[in-house]
Amino acid sequence: MKKLLASLLVGAFLIAPAYAQQLAPIDGIAVVVDEDVILQSELDRAVANIRSQYAGRTEQLPPPGVLERQVAERLVLLKLQVARAKSTGVRVSDQEVDQTIGAIAAQNQMNVDQLTAQLARDGTSMPQFRDSIRDELLVQRLRQRLAQTQISVSDAEVDAALAAQQGAGSQYHLAHILVALPEGATPEQIATAQSKIEGVRDLIQRGEMDFAAAAVRYSDSPNALEGGDLGWRSADEIPSAFADMVKGMRPGQVTEPIRGPSGFQLLQVVESRDAAQAGPSLVTQYQASHILIRADDPANVAKAKAKADTLHARLVGGADFAALARENSEDPSSKSRGGDLGWFTQDQFGPDFGSQVAALSDGGISAPFRTQAGWHIVKRTGSRQADVGDESQRAQIRETIGRRKLEDEWNRFLREMRGEAFVDFRTGAADAEQADSTTNGN
Structure with a gap:
């Protein structure tokens, strides 16, 4: 989670100044992207942000026109990804943006007011920052959806990778x-x-x-x-x-x-x-059951939350968790087992779910909380230290192969999306490639 938040913070400080259309005065259009536009002021702020990151070593930057084109392409890709995410039903709620901003502030040993002041000193308003965080979360979820629907790793691939690792470190x-x-x-x-x-x-x-x-x-x-x-x-x-x-x-x-x-x-x-040789791999595992109320449609979020709150009140009043899960849970894989998820590691079902389980004591029941899947109520029934050994190694290799496949598929997806888009550069960036084409050793 910390690594993710750090990545979001870096991305947000890079991109946030470029997303103030609603606050900036009307100015020129730098790029037309399908039915959207990138304003010249957005592009100028994003370029200035890059230059500030290279303060003291600006000689490493390309000529102004080439740099402007590179930054413009980044903004084009971001707009295309955000638009694709929204068109395929990916949503990020205000509450999720608030939670992410609060976590970023805490990670940087600030409260939200202090973070707001720091952003203002850096030339970024909180509305701009919120927009950038929302866009980053949308893109992240679009990538997760691609991973879930397009990426699979077979046991045979894991076996082959294990064999290839012998003697190679x-x-x-x-x-x-x-x-x-x-x-x-x-x-x-x-x-x-x-x-x-x-x-x-x-x-x-x-x-x-x-x-x-x-x-x-x-x-x-x-x-x-x-x-x-x-x-x-x-x-x-x-x-x-x-x-x-x-x-x-x-x-x-x-x-x-x-x-x-x-x-x-x-x-x-x-x-x-x-690479360090792998030794015994001890991890904390949890045993828990859950009740899931899905909230895929933004119009039904409040209704799903109300249902989760009602179920939680019944549990507090002494209702049987397994019986309620069988009657009400919308997770088909665990519903028939009374919501039982078996033994799992903290990150197995995502950081939001895992952090809620880890915060409970054995026998404890959580308040309703939301993840991308919907509203959950979790009952933790046990915890243990387990040496997963070969299982852990296989899981790591499976993750590595999946990550490599996702990177290849994501890059292909971006190239395809960029190639299909209507993009019209209205600035000098359009001629940047010609301005910097003399790279044959001259």
């Missing part, structure tokens, strides 16, 4: 540069992209620019402004096209250009290290 800190290609690229577009990626590699090889600076200036990846950083990855988290190549590289080395599904890439091994 290295992790790699990676960075990449992407020169993107559109779907159905023409031979001319392919040749141009290949020439550009080769030119970028020549600049790096000659020492005229380090890898991170080249990524900021030339990469088409969404993480370009972070220097193309991909973080630490184990061998099974690296796409098979790169894995064998990476294993033979030393820190600082850069691959030859590689053609992938999204375009041409350069990959750098920043660092490498030996």
